[in-house]
Structures are given as C-alpha cells and as structure tokens.
Amino acid sequence: MDSIENINFSKRDFLKYTTSLLSATVLPFSYQSALAKEHWDVIVIGGGTAGLPAAIFAAQRGLKVLIIEKASILGGTLFLSTGQIAGAGTVFQERKGIKDTPDQHYEDIMRINNGTSDPILTRTLADHAGPTINWLEENGYSIFENHPVKKIAHDPFRIARYQQGPMGGMSILNVLKPIVDNEINKGSITVLLETSANDLIQSNSGDITGVIVENNKGDILEYKGQNIILASGGCASNPLLYEELHGVPLYCQMAYPESQGAGLILGQSVGGYLRGGEKYSPLYGMVLSDNKAPSTPFAVAKNVIERKPWEILVNSKGKRFVQEDHKSIDHIEHLIGEQPSHRHWAILDQNMLNQMPDMFYDWGGFTNESIIEESEKQNMFKKADNIRDLAIKTGLHPINLEETIESYNNNLVNKKEDAFGREYRPLPIQNGPYYSIRMSGWTLCSFAGLSINGNFEVIKPSGEPIKNLYAIGEVIGFGATSGNAYVNGMGVTPALTYGRLLGQSISSS
Ligand SMILES: Cc1cc2nc3c(=O)[nH]c(=O)nc-3n(C[C@H](O)[C@H](O)[C@H](O)COP(=O)(O)OP(=O)(O)OC[C@H]3O[C@@H](n4cnc5c(N)ncnc54)[C@H](O)[C@@H]3O)c2cc1C
Known part of the structure; x- marks a missing residue:
C-alpha cells in the first residue's frame, strides 16, 4: 500500500x-x-x-x-x-x-x-x-x-x-x-x-x-x-x-x-x-516533524525492499536489535514494534553519507545532502564529531552506542560474521562527523x-x-x-x- x-x-x-x-x-x-x-x-x-x-x-x-x-x-x-x-x-x-x-x-x-x-x-x-x-x-x-x-x-x-x-x-x-x-x-x-x-x-x-x-x-x-x-x-x-x-x-x-x-x-x-487491534504492526522509517503524538510526517526512509541499508539501526538503549538487511521488511517491522515507543535510530558516518544512494524518498527534493542540512538544525537529525557526543545529543546511552559501533566495525574489518547475521556491510562507521536519525514506527x-x-x-x-x-x-x-x-x-x-x-x-x- x-x-x-x-x-x-x-x-x-x-x-x-x-x-x-x-x-x-x-x-x-x-x-x-x-x-x-x-x-x-x-x-x-x-x-x-x-x-x-x-x-x-x-x-x-x-x-x-x-x-x-x-x-x-x-x-x-x-x-x-x-x-x-x-x-x-x-x-x-x-x-x-x-x-x-x-x-x-x-x-x-x-x-x-x-x-x-x-x-x-x-x-x-x-x-x-x-x-x-x-x-x-x-x-x-x-x-x-x-x-x-x-x-x-x-x-x-x-x-x-x-x-x-x-x-x-x-x-x-x-x-x-x-x-x-x-x-x-x-x-x-x-x-x-x-x-x-x-x-x-x-x-x-x-x-x-x-x-x-x-x-x-x-x-x-x-x-x-x-x-x-x-x-x-x-x-x-x-x-x-x-x-x-x-x-x-x-x-x-x-x-x-x-x-x-x-x-x-x-x-x-x-x-x-x-x-483485530492486537494485529497492529508499525511501518518502518518515519521521521516525524516533532515530538507530539500524533505528529506529521517529515521524511520517510526507504526500507530494505527499496534500498540496501548502509547505516545500522539501534534502539533507545543504543543497541542493535535487528539484521538491517533482512530480506523481509515484515520481520524488521515486527522487531521495531518490540522497541520502546517503536523508535529506531539510523547511525552512520560521513563516508557512508557521501557514497550511499539516497536514504529517503524524494519528498520535496529530500536527498542525502538534506540529512546534513537538517542535522545543523538539531531536530530529529543529529551530528557530532565523535560517537559519545552523538549519543549524548541524541539521548542514547553513550557507552552502549560506542560498544555497538565498535563491535559492528570489528566484525566487519576482521571479516567475522555480523552479530545479527547481516550480510550487506559496505563500510564501517569510523569517519566523522557521525550522524543519527530518529525514526518512528507509524501506520496509515x-x-x-x-x-x-x-x-x-x-x-x-x-x-x-x-x-x-x-x-x-x-x-x-x-x-x-x-x-x-x-x-x-x-x-x-x-x-x-x-x-x-x-x-x-x-x-x-
Ligand atoms: C496515505 C494512505 C495511503 C494508502 N495507500 C494504500 C495503498 O496503496 N493500497 C492499499 O491497499 N491501501 C492503502 N491505504 C489504505 C486504504 O486506502 C484504506 O484502507 C481504504 O481506502 C479505506 O477505504 P474505506 O472505504 O473503508 O474508507 P474511506 O475511503 O475513507 O471512505 C470512508 C468514507 O466515510 C465517510 N465517513 C466517515 N464517517 C462518516 C459518518 N459518520 N457519516 C457519513 N460518512 C462518514 C468519510 O468521509 C469517507 O468518505 C492507504 C491509506 C492511506 C491513509
């Protein structure tokens, strides 16, 4: 739909x-x-x-x-x-x-x-x-x-x-x-x-x-x-x-x-x-305009059916919770439904941003460049020179987020299996500035x-x-x-x- x-x-x-x-x-x-x-x-x-x-x-x-x-x-x-x-x-x-x-x-x-x-x-x-x-x-x-x-x-x-x-x-x-x-x-x-x-x-x-x-x-x-x-x-x-x-x-x-x-x-x-209320399942990747509930849509990220993910996804504890490139978006959406407030943050670095295909649907000309522009405004998009500062600005657990990224990078660089079985890992997250994008589960x-x-x-x-x-x-x-x-x-x-x-x-x- x-x-x-x-x-x-x-x-x-x-x-x-x-x-x-x-x-x-x-x-x-x-x-x-x-x-x-x-x-x-x-x-x-x-x-x-x-x-x-x-x-x-x-x-x-x-x-x-x-x-x-x-x-x-x-x-x-x-x-x-x-x-x-x-x-x-x-x-x-x-x-x-x-x-x-x-x-x-x-x-x-x-x-x-x-x-x-x-x-x-x-x-x-x-x-x-x-x-x-x-x-x-x-x-x-x-x-x-x-x-x-x-x-x-x-x-x-x-x-x-x-x-x-x-x-x-x-x-x-x-x-x-x-x-x-x-x-x-x-x-x-x-x-x-x-x-x-x-x-x-x-x-x-x-x-x-x-x-x-x-x-x-x-x-x-x-x-x-x-x-x-x-x-x-x-x-x-x-x-x-x-x-x-x-x-x-x-x-x-x-x-x-x-x-x-x-x-x-x-x-x-x-x-x-x-x-049927118990059948509720959230959709992936909505960036809301503000913190109100309900809010209005600001931007929607393309999901795994439309684009292979470069970024990782974490929950409010700063931990990964899903194989981001799982072939079933239904699988990913159900796991989003298990996270507090159905929030999920994309974490990425400047290298990824420079090289990856557009992460968001092109509503009103929204591109990867727009992520950088929005992060200057410090709304749902945040930017920092290191992971700890990024976590603090974003409201995520700083030590957990550091550990999450270190573990993701180590497995990737040492050609070890990803902790969640992810196969598509184009780049480690290691070249600042770093970015976080707060996304919410949503429905129509x-x-x-x-x-x-x-x-x-x-x-x-x-x-x-x-x-x-x-x-x-x-x-x-x-x-x-x-x-x-x-x-x-x-x-x-x-x-x-x-x-x-x-x-x-x-x-x-
Ligand atoms: C943005 C968006 C995109 C979607 N895209 C898809 C898609 O691509 N594919 C898909 O399968 N589904 C999609 N859906 C879901 C799908 O469109 C709806 O489930 C479906 O159209 C609902 O049809 P309906 O006849 O039940 O309701 P509606 O088409 O909304 O008709 C209900 C009518 O009842 C009227 N009404 C309400 N209360 C009263 C009242 N008390 N007295 C008299 N009239 C009243 C309303 O004004 C309205 O005209 C989408 C939904 C949204 C919001």
Missing part, C-alpha cells in the same frame, strides 16, 4: 476535481427532508473506497440507493491513498504474459502475513480481486507501464500482481466518479454530502431499519432503509480511539481526516463487536474493526448476524484483510472488491 512517492497529482488538479464534485451534489435542506420520507433499498454510510462500488453495483441492479457522506465531497481515502491494488488473472497481467491464479494470490497473502488475516474474507478477496480490477479496466482504469510488479515497499509476492494507477487512488476515483454521476443522473443514487451518520435505528427485534443523521446546519433527520452498509472507514485520524483499540499511540497522522471511527462505534452500539490504517461474517453482515459475539447491517472497507479493520502485516494492496483491494460483491448481492426485500 503505502509508499507515496509515485503520486503525480498536483494540488491544482485536486482543487479542480473537488470543485466539480461539490457543485454536482449538495442538496438543500427541504429536499433532504423530503428524502427522509422515502424508504431506501440501500443506505450506504460513507462514500469512499468501499461505499462507492457498493452503491454503484446496487444501483445498477435497480435498487434505490442513498449515500450519506460526512465530508463535502465523495471519495474518502482515495484522495490520499497510493492506490496500490493486487489481484490475480487481470487483463494487465495477461497483456504481459503473467500467469496467476486466485489460489496463488491467497497463498501469497497468507505466507506474507503468517496466516493472520481472516481466512474466509481473504479467500473471497483472492477469488474476486482480479475481476474487480478488470471491471475498473473496462471503465477506463490504467496502470503504470512497468506494472504489474511483485513488490513496492512491502514483502514481495511470488508473482507480479501488484498494479497501480499513475495518479494513485485518484486513478481509481476517476473511474468510479463518472459511474456514480451517471447513476445520480438516472435517479438511482442520491447523495447527501456534509451529513454525518450519528446513530442507527434498531427495531425491538434487533433489526436495523435506518440511520439518524446530522447535516451541516445541525438538523437531525431519520432515513429508513432495507439494508444499511457501514463503509465509513477506519479510526486512524482519531488518536484517542486509536490508542484505546490498539494499545499503541497514533504516532503519525496520515489518514483521511474523517477516519474517526464512527462506523466502529455505530456497529458496537447495536450489538456488534470489534476485533486501523487494524481493529467490526466483526463480520463471509456475507459482510455485522455479527454479534455469538456469531449471529445483526439483521440488515453490513460493513465493508477499513471499518472491518485492516487486520481482517491484511493480518498483522502490510500485504500489498490489502486495504484498497478488499474495500473495492467487497463493495462490488455486496452491491451485486444485497437484496431489496
């Missing part, structure tokens, strides 16, 4: 795009009030990655669909997402002669996440992701010329099935939007923007019969429907809820602002329950989410479905689909795929 270096979408494009969507769909209150008297076949809460395909496919079957969207625009996380998706048997694979099957996709997902995603939902995803991508392609979706690929930023698949549009998530939204517009024009989809679903209406027998919303004027309205779909995203913009559900602070805020966890609360309020997604069954119905702890209530997208937890690892495409692909399947199957009676 997450490397964001490939997005070429300018702010100007974003504004142009958002303006066109806005003018199309804001409705006056009197009309909203009239709509509240109608009975809807399907009410979709959240017009984002999962909600839009669900609405489209239901509407195309003749169902009367209402989308309730809190933001002033449809699209949700697709505005931010890198839009990396994966599926087997796609036309993009066929064009390059790549042979692939849903079975191989399923096995790859379960190998990478050690069998920690929900097996039924993963199977459904593997079986239907390819056709979902083909449906996007039929409607104009295209991908980078060199895609499909086996990997970007996460552990590789065995087969190239990872495909990404040149505009990231926007490449997907640009396909969905005209189809939604068409259904709006036909009257089969109605959209309420700037309208927040605040409550579910539950009958005495426990069935869900509607939604209570609040619009941007503070008016409270009830909408009744046969099927209610929670597609309101995760909680990765709600630090308090995030920490409560995952036991880990939200170190960096990167998610869509409306990912406040509304759907998780709504589902629980009518008898659903949450699972909430792993915790509502429990659902294989039909996307929200279930109670007994396993019994809550009648008429469905959940798709990140509201069911990234952990349900990706497990305790970052498997390529396992946020956007399930959101789109489950949306398509639910829209195709949901009943009107």
